[in-house]
Amino acid sequence: MPKKLDLTDNLENYIINHSENLTDVQKDIINHNISLGDQQRLQISISQAQFLQTLIKISSIKKILEVGSFTGFSALSMALALPPDGHVISLDKNSEFSNKARSFYEKANEKRIKQIIKPALESLNQLKNTKQIFDLIFIDADKENYLNYYEISIDLVDKGGLIIIDNVLWHGEVADKSKNDKFTNIIREFNKHVKQDNRITKNIIPIGDGLTICIKN
Numbered sequence: 001m002p003k004k005l006d007l008t009d010n011l012e013n014y015i016i017n018h019s020e021n022l023t024d025v026q027k028d029i030i031n032h033n034i035s036l037g038d039q040q041r042l043q044i045s046i047s048q049a050q051f052l053q054t055l056i057k058i059s060s061i062k063k064i065l066e067v068g069s070f071t072g073f074s075a076l077s078m079a080l081a082l083p084p085d086g087h088v089i090s091l092d093k094n095s096e097f098s099n100k101a102r103s104f105y106e107k108a109n110e111k112r113i114k115q116i117i118k119p120a121l122e123s124l125n126q127l128k129n130t131k132q133i134f135d136l137i138f139i140d141a142d143k144e145n146y147l148n149y150y151e152i153s154i155d156l157v158d159k160g161g162l163i164i165i166d167n168v169l170w171h172g173e174v175a176d177k178s179k180n181d182k183f184t185n186i187i188r189e190f191n192k193h194v195k196q197d198n199r200i201t202k203n204i205i206p207i208g209d210g211l212t213i214c215i216k217n
């Protein structure tokens, strides 16, 4: 029988503690997010950030687009893994979150992150109209628009580039037939769409709330 791990919080902490260290500002963002209470769950997990950093480093990625910045943990984590001439464009419609994120980028002296503060679909269409191309697009915003973000991302990502989508396992509920609420069904439909899409090669990784890694063919 193939072995599988029961990924408890204890084991998750062990993995984090035995992977690459976080910087002081990454820790500051995490602590700030904890102080927000319930909203802290918007942030990607630490192990997801470490995984994204590894992917960026091994793939020579330079141009990153993020859909959904919140207070900046994922954008800063990705920027820290970039070569000096890399950059991140991070999209969010919420100016309060974006201002907080900016304060953390400044504290980290990280100048390679550009923020665009408005509804992400508008920004994505503008980026498409100006023929911008990215090596990696990370989608982590409103689930109702996942399909729209994904479809525009196909046009915005380079051949061989990556589209990575968060929350694709939706706390494990996607595989539970008794769960039929709006968001579980949105994610299920989205996963079905990606599975049937021959324009990309795909793999779901059970890290954090589940990441789909798509490589554009």
Ligand SMILES: C[S@@+](CC[C@H](N)C(=O)[O-])C[C@H]1O[C@@H](n2cnc3c(N)ncnc32)[C@H](O)[C@@H]1O
Binding pocket: 042, 043, 044, 067, 068, 069, 070, 071, 072, 073, 074, 075, 091, 092, 093, 094, 097, 118, 119, 120, 121, 140, 141, 142, 145
């Ligand atoms: C899950 S959080 C992103 C978390 C972030 N990636 C991190 O790890 O810290 C989702 C973000 O998407 C933003 N958002 C929701 N709907 C949006 C929309 N239509 N356009 C742009 N941003 C949106 C929210 O303001 C929120 O900050």
